[in-house]
Amino acid sequence: MASLPPATHELFERIKRRVAQVRIIESRSGTKSSIGSAFFVSADGHALTNYHVVSDLVMHPEDYTAEIVRDGQDPVAVKLLDVDVVHDLAVIRLAQPVPDFFQLLDKPPPQGTRLFAMGNPRDLGITIVEGTYNGLVHDALYDRVHFTGAINPGMSGGPSLTGEGRVVGVNVATMGNQVGFLVPVEHAQALLTRALAAKPEDSEPSALLASVGTQLREHQQRITERLLATPLPQQSLGPYRVPGRWLPFLKCWGDTPHDPEAQYTVTSYQCSSEDDLYLSSDHRTGAVSYNHQYLSSTKLGALRFSAVFSAYFSADPAVVEATREDVTNFRCNSEFVSTGGLTLRAALCLRAYKKFPGLYDLVLRAATLPSNNQGVDTSFTLAGFSPENARKLARHYLEGLSWTK
Structure with a gap:
C-alpha cells in the first residue's frame, strides 16, 4: 500500500x-x-x-x-x-x-x-x-x-x-x-x-436543555427580523403572482410535468432553506420552506376541476421531522382571506415543542377559489418559531399572493 x-x-x-x-x-x-x-x-x-x-x-x-x-x-x-x-x-x-x-x-x-x-x-x-x-x-x-x-x-x-x-x-x-x-x-x-x-451549574442537564431552548428562540427571532425587513418578491404563475425567492438562503425550483394524456396540468414553484438544525436523530428544526402549485385545465368541466383542485388543497404538506415525544398534534384554524384581488381559503396550523416552551412548527395552507378552471394552491412551513412570529410571517406571506388579470 x-x-x-x-x-x-x-x-x-x-x-x-x-x-x-x-x-x-x-x-x-x-x-x-x-x-x-x-x-x-x-x-x-x-x-x-x-x-x-x-x-x-x-x-x-x-x-x-x-x-x-x-x-x-x-x-x-x-x-x-x-x-x-x-x-x-x-x-x-x-x-x-x-x-x-x-x-x-x-x-x-x-x-x-x-x-x-x-x-x-x-x-x-x-x-x-x-x-x-x-x-x-x-x-x-x-x-x-x-x-x-x-x-x-x-x-x-x-x-x-x-x-x-x-x-x-x-x-x-x-x-x-x-x-x-x-x-x-x-x-x-x-x-x-x-x-x-x-x-459548574451551567453544565447540569436541565441547564443545558434550557440553554438550547434559549438559543433556538434567539435564532428564530433573528430569522423573523430578516424576513420581515425584506420586501417579499413575487413570481408569476399563470395569471397569479405568488411569493418568490424571499432571501438568498432560500433555493427555488420550478417544474411543469408534460403528460399529453393528462386532463389538467400542474406547474410547481418551491423554495426551501435546504438547511435545518439538528436537535436529535428524530427531530429537526430551524427550516423555512414554501410550495406553490398552479392548476389549470382545458379538458375538465368546472365541477370535476373543482374536485381535483380541492384534493390538492386537502393533501398533507411536507413538515419537518419530529416525533410525538417532541411535538404536540397540530391545531388548526380555517378562514377566508382577501388579498391582492383574491379570495383565499386558508388554514393555519401550529404544533408546540414539548421540551422547548414557546417554540412551534407552523403550516399554512391556502388556495384561491377556482376560476375558469384554474387556481393556485400554496403551503408555507416554518419549524421552530414563536407563535407570534409565525403568524406575522404567515400574514406577510399571504400578502404576496395576487391576481394579475
Missing part, C-alpha cells in the same frame, strides 16, 4: 494524540449507541465536537453517558459542558489534563489552502484526509465552510487544520463525492470561551 506523503505523515504523527473518538453509551445495555470525533483544545482536557454527536446527553441525559478513547488507550468518561445548537458545536471535558492540544486559527485561510481533516470514520481508527479550503458556502442560512475532501461518518466533530497544525474548522457534514462541510473556527472559539467562563 502506498505510503502517505512525508509531510502528511509527519503532521499525522505529531498531532494524532490530540484527536479522539467520542462514544455515546446507552446506560441500560452499557454499549455504545453512536460514535463521533473530538479534539483537545486546552491542557485541562477541554475538547470540541459537534452538538449532533452528543445530542443524546442533552435530550435524554437519564439514558446516555459519553466517553472518549485516545490513541488505543482505555475509554475515559467525559462531561458535557456547553453546546451551540445553531452551529452544531459542543464542548466536553476529561477530568484530567492532557499533554497535547490544538491551537485555533484566529482568521480563515485564503481560498485554495491545503487542509487536513482528522477523525475516526466508521470506527476504523484515527484517520487523516487531505483536502482544500474553499471558503464559506454562499447564500446559506447557517455558516458552513466548503471543504473539498472526504469527510465520512464518524469524523463529525474532528478538526480540519492547516499544515502547521492550526484548526480552521470542525468537521460537520458531507454530501459525498469529495464535498464536505466545516463549522468555521470563529464559532468554535466563541463557544470555547463561553464554556471556560461558565459556572
Whole structure:
C-alpha cells in the first residue's frame, strides 16, 4: 500500500494524540449507541465536537453517558459542558489534563489552502484526509465552510487544520463525492470561551436543555427580523403572482410535468432553506420552506376541476421531522382571506415543542377559489418559531399572493 506523503505523515504523527473518538453509551445495555470525533483544545482536557454527536446527553441525559478513547488507550468518561445548537458545536471535558492540544486559527485561510481533516470514520481508527479550503458556502442560512475532501461518518466533530497544525474548522457534514462541510473556527472559539467562563451549574442537564431552548428562540427571532425587513418578491404563475425567492438562503425550483394524456396540468414553484438544525436523530428544526402549485385545465368541466383542485388543497404538506415525544398534534384554524384581488381559503396550523416552551412548527395552507378552471394552491412551513412570529410571517406571506388579470 502506498505510503502517505512525508509531510502528511509527519503532521499525522505529531498531532494524532490530540484527536479522539467520542462514544455515546446507552446506560441500560452499557454499549455504545453512536460514535463521533473530538479534539483537545486546552491542557485541562477541554475538547470540541459537534452538538449532533452528543445530542443524546442533552435530550435524554437519564439514558446516555459519553466517553472518549485516545490513541488505543482505555475509554475515559467525559462531561458535557456547553453546546451551540445553531452551529452544531459542543464542548466536553476529561477530568484530567492532557499533554497535547490544538491551537485555533484566529482568521480563515485564503481560498485554495491545503487542509487536513482528522477523525475516526466508521470506527476504523484515527484517520487523516487531505483536502482544500474553499471558503464559506454562499447564500446559506447557517455558516458552513466548503471543504473539498472526504469527510465520512464518524469524523463529525474532528478538526480540519492547516499544515502547521492550526484548526480552521470542525468537521460537520458531507454530501459525498469529495464535498464536505466545516463549522468555521470563529464559532468554535466563541463557544470555547463561553464554556471556560461558565459556572459548574451551567453544565447540569436541565441547564443545558434550557440553554438550547434559549438559543433556538434567539435564532428564530433573528430569522423573523430578516424576513420581515425584506420586501417579499413575487413570481408569476399563470395569471397569479405568488411569493418568490424571499432571501438568498432560500433555493427555488420550478417544474411543469408534460403528460399529453393528462386532463389538467400542474406547474410547481418551491423554495426551501435546504438547511435545518439538528436537535436529535428524530427531530429537526430551524427550516423555512414554501410550495406553490398552479392548476389549470382545458379538458375538465368546472365541477370535476373543482374536485381535483380541492384534493390538492386537502393533501398533507411536507413538515419537518419530529416525533410525538417532541411535538404536540397540530391545531388548526380555517378562514377566508382577501388579498391582492383574491379570495383565499386558508388554514393555519401550529404544533408546540414539548421540551422547548414557546417554540412551534407552523403550516399554512391556502388556495384561491377556482376560476375558469384554474387556481393556485400554496403551503408555507416554518419549524421552530414563536407563535407570534409565525403568524406575522404567515400574514406577510399571504400578502404576496395576487391576481394579475
